[in-house]
Amino acid sequence: MTDVFHEARQLQEQLESWYRDLHQIPETGLILPKTAAYVKEVLTGLGLTWQEYPGHSGLTVKIGGRHGGKTVALRADMDALEIQEESGLPFASTNGKMHACGHDTHTSMLLGAAKLLKEHEDELAGTVKLIFQPGEEGPGGAEPMVKDGVIDDVDGIFALHIGNTLGGTGERTVDVTWAETTAADDQVIIEITGLGGHGSTPHKCVDPVVVAAQIINNLQYIVSRETDPFDSVVITIASVEAGRGTFNVIPETATLKGTIRNVAPRTRDHVLDRIREIAQATAKMMNASCTVDFVDGYPALVNDRRMVQSFLDTAARCLGEKEINILPHGETGGEDAAFFFQERPGCYFILVCSAPCPADGQVYGAHHPRFCIDPSVFWKGCGLMAQSAADWLANPTL
Ligand SMILES: [Zn+2]
Ligand SMILES: [Zn+2]
Incomplete structure (x- = not known):
């Protein structure tokens, strides 16, 4: 040639x-x-x-x-x-x-x-x-x-x-x-539904902001405790949306958006499954509910x-x-x-x-x-x- x-x-x-x-x-x-x-x-x-x-x-x-x-x-x-x-x-x-x-x-x-x-x-x-x-x-x-x-x-x-x-x-x-x-590149949207109300009476509400905070923290548990340290995983929650800029209204809903990166196909399945389980279980534990959707995934x-x-x-x-x-x-x-x-x-x-x-x-x-x-x-x-x-x-x- x-x-x-x-x-x-x-x-x-x-x-x-x-x-x-x-x-x-x-x-x-x-x-x-x-x-x-x-x-x-x-x-x-x-x-x-x-x-x-x-x-x-x-x-x-x-x-x-x-x-x-x-x-x-x-x-x-x-x-x-x-x-x-x-x-x-x-x-x-x-x-x-x-x-x-x-x-x-x-x-x-x-x-x-x-x-x-x-x-x-x-x-x-x-x-x-x-x-x-x-x-x-x-x-x-x-x-x-x-x-x-x-x-x-x-x-x-x-x-x-x-x-x-x-x-x-x-x-x-x-x-x-x-x-x-x-890396595999998956986007996640987590929509949390609680019960809104007056900021002075949280006991009469289910605060989705606090639920969101727990979910964000709990998801990092997957990276630090569930995956091989030599098998790279990134979970980044890049967007948190809740409330309308007020000081005293507990909103009804909160939305988290983030990106998930990893390399091994088995790890990808595990991480996506666990994100869904942990988000939903955390919401349930706190009397809220949530939906978890993955969009635009690349292997x-x-x-x-x-x-x-x-x-x-x-x-x-x-x-x-x-x-x-x-x-x-x-x-x-x-x-x-x-x-x-x-x-x-x-x-x-x-x-x-x-x-x-x-x-x-x-x-x-x-x-x-x-x-x-x-x-x-x-x-x-x-x-x-x-x-x-x-x-x-x-x-x-x-
Ligand atoms: Zn590019
Ligand atoms: Zn390019």
């Missing part, structure tokens, strides 16, 4: 131009009309066709397969966030949304990989399936695409994210883990060692070993590519490219209105995607 990695260098200007265009048309959720139209226009120019799906803007493209072989997927997310951009970049978004997680860069780099792979289609020992997905930031685009059967003919998958999101040092080009990479993303080994072989050859940082563990952020990785073995890696914001010279993390990236590494990310897919097809590790 030709060295497509180094050919990617010639695409650098093109990659930056696609990125700047996409950066100016951020869209959120599952329906991304402008972004999908842009991607399709570029694909048409590359002589590629795509498959679309009802109900969302995701699309897939197949390249190769002329000699049979396996199928490997390369996945990019395309959606942005409801953030007002403050980056000061000349091509900053002005529509009240922002590519503050770098998905515009992922889309651009996957388009570049499409170009490289199309130019070497005859040499591919199998099929590369490009997955452009919407809704990563919510409500989740990977799960509907799995239900559409997108992953059915796929044997393995690679995906990248830009930034420094796994907690590496930022000194090397690539961060990757052998296994646990991002943990766990890399497959065989896919990671294949990726590391490619990356070491392309970049040199000193540019690769193997991290001892992942992080507690969520990533909905986990739905693909749950179905098929894969390798998810980070292309490190944090950059100072021109507005004030500071470096900001993803989801910040001043989040900026260093575009100079685009060709490396694009080349790594294309080369990893081509190498794996030539020597599938499964």
Whole structure:
């Protein structure tokens, strides 16, 4: 197989131009009309066709397969966030949304990989399936695409994210883990119903504020006493709503909202079950009642060692070993590519490219209105995607 990695260098200007265009048309959720139209226009120019799906803007493209072989997927997310951009970049978004997680860069780099792979289609020992997905930031685009059967003919998958999101040092080009990479990400809503009344007569009421306080404390018992200290669990109650700003009215209800992160599937089931039991039992003990609902859950993303080994072989050859940082563990952020990785073995890696914001010279993390990236590494990310897919097809590790 030709060295497509180094050919990617010639695409650098093109990659930056696609990125700047996409950066100016951020869209959120599952329906991304402008972004999908842009991607399709570029694909048409590359002589590629795509498959679309009802109900969302995701699309897939197949390249190769002329000699049979396996199928490997390369996945990019395309959606942005409801953030007002403050980056000061000349091509900053002005529509009240922002590519503050770098998905515009992922889309651009996957388009570049499409170009490289199309130019070497005859040499591919199998099929590369490009997955452009919407809704990563919510409500989740990977799960509907799995239900559409997108992953059915796929044997393995690679995906990248830009930034420094796994907690590496930022000194090397690539961060990757052998296994646990991002955490299961579940949101919880606990609605407590008591009995409201005058603040001077609590004995005639059932105070949902006090019940809420007990529930918040009792939930931390799961983390400190019920889970293995080496098995990370986070329970954060981030929102407490009760009362209407008065001093002397015990409200009827209180609502808690929070997020739950963990890595092992068994731990996830245990933690969610226990949140429900402890919240309901605490409310009952205090003569109140409560409902517990979980929304927007993403599973943990766990890399497959065989896919990671294949990726590391490619990356070491392309970049040199000193540019690769193997991290001892992942992080507690969520990533909905986990739905693909749950179905098929894969390798998810980070292309490190944090950059100072021109507005004030500071470096900001993803989801910040001043989040900026260093575009100079685009060709490396694009080349790594294309080369990893081509190498794996030539020597599938499964
Ligand atoms: Zn994000
Ligand atoms: Zn992201």
